[in-house]
Amino acid sequence: MLQSTIAKIRPLDRAFFQKAQAHLDSQTKPKGSLGVLERVACRLVAMAGGEAPRVDPARIYTCAGDHGVAAQGVSLFPQEVTRQMVTNFVMNGAAINVLTRTADVDLKVVDAGCLGGRFPEHPALVQCKVAPGTRDLSTEAAMSREECVRALENGIALAKAAHADGIVTLGTGEMGIANTTPATALFCACLDLPPAAITGPGTGLGAEGVRHKIAVIEKALALHAPTIAKADPIDILASLGGFEIATLAGMILGGASLGMPLVIDGFISSSAYVAARAICPLVAEYAFFSHASAEPGFAAVMQRLEAAPLLHLDMRLGEGTGAAMAVFILRSAANLYTDMATFSAAGVHSGE
């Protein structure tokens, strides 16, 4: 399933970009004056195969998982908060519930690998538990390769289910106490960034806590150096990642294979993107970064990826909250492309 999904990811046709830009240039505005919205519109047109860009309906999958590395004291919060927040998501009480409702975006919560047993069945909850939490990546591999592939395939299945439900745009979201640690380790391993430069407070560590977190990540990178040197992206993800991160990486691969616009949320979701990109670089064609996470290492990650996030709102929550906000930007770009009058139709002098 993984190999066949990767094989289906296609580059976008550059001719569609030119056609889309020509249409934008014929609309009643100075050329290029809608800035990023024009570039978003062109990409959406290319994803729609040259047809009118579409965004809705959109869905966010908020994938939750627990992390053995929490035992090293790398988060301000105890692990049980992951499970408690999943229940909060299902009960509609979290920020992501408010923002998806406000943005008219569908939300599904995913148990990708939370501690404890199976959650009670609920229409908003998808059961994809690979195992009850990962192992401690600073002392051993977080996942076996088999577990990692299972999580990737769960993510592919989520993308396929969304597509089958008629969903056009997929957004990523996550919840997992301590998951900024595996996310940072993945950035270091995949993008060759030093831990000291990109490790931050996550949920709110102080300076001493961040120093300790850097030491834990450095230890993990040293332990897994032979795996990192071999550069097999699935083995790296298995060693350093998490179940929600691997599930989201699979979702990104699956969504790209179906030609769906992908909205990548903050710091941790971007690590899932980096893992997916290491498996298949063409996922870049389909990805939009919703917002600049306030986690301090995020700027260096975007620079390495030569990517620019759409929104700057000082957010660092995760859950998919930035993705929910960014759907409005995609929708606005698509509607401008479709609904604005051209110079000739409106009888406005085009300046040429």
Ligand SMILES: O=C(O)c1ccc[n+]([C@@H]2O[C@H](COP(=O)([O-])O)[C@@H](O)[C@H]2O)c1
């Ligand atoms: O997405 C972000 O930009 C982001 C930045 C910092 C923290 N978070 C959230 O906070 C949790 C991880 O933080 P930590 O300190 O426990 O590693 C996890 O549930 C994430 O959703 C999310």
Ligand SMILES: Cc1cc2nc[nH]c2cc1C
């Ligand atoms: C309360 C809480 C909510 C969250 N949502 C995403 N990460 C989170 C971390 C905490 C601690």
